[in-house]
Amino acid sequence: MAKKAARPSNSPGEGASPIPSPAEVAALAVCARHGNKASELLEIFHDLQHQLGYVPEATLPVIARALNLSRAEVYGVQTFYHDFRRHPAGKHVVKICRAEACQSMGTDKLCSHAERSLKTPLGGTTADGMFTIEQVFCLGNCALSPAVMVDERLYGKVDAKRFDEIVAAYSKDAAE
Ligand code: FES
Secondary structure, X not given: OOOOXXXXXXXXXXXXXXXXXXXXXXXHHHHHHOOOOHXXXXXXXXXXXXXXOOOOOOHHHHHHHHHOOOHHHHHHHHHHOOOOOOOOOOOEEEEEEOOHHHHHOOHHHHHHHHHHHHOOOOOOEOOOOOEEEEEEOOOOOHHHOOOEEEOOEEEOOOOHHHHHHHHHXXXXXXXX
16 A cells, blocks of 8 residues: 655645745745844835735744744734835825924825825725825925825925826826
């Protein structure tokens, strides 16, 4: 009678997926690049987000194992820092500054307008996947507040009307 093949050590019966997803593979590679050091967790999240556009939830246990941390520790850090997206971003990321100088120039009103105009809350993505809006704290453009950044491009003195014009320009580009 033929012998049964030994079960691989990461088989489903032992709590791990047999075939890691591309995101899990990417997370392992990023951790390895950082020497699997727990002290590099923030850098690991930054690199992973840079590579994948966000930090998928499926990567958290992988990171925890690689860094010898608990899942709760890794999850806690990811959710504490709003910079780390938990879902894929839209085609364009619109960052609205909410730091002091921009606050004094009406950024709260601008944020409310942006949420209404794009029909998604801060941190959310429009239904068509075109825009993600995020709050940030200082874009280094305080003299021209309220400041907004779309992808890598900075805009100053943005009021509701200007915001709509900026968004419309990106939408038009996408339609062409
Ligand atoms: S406070 Fe908004 S750009 Fe500095």
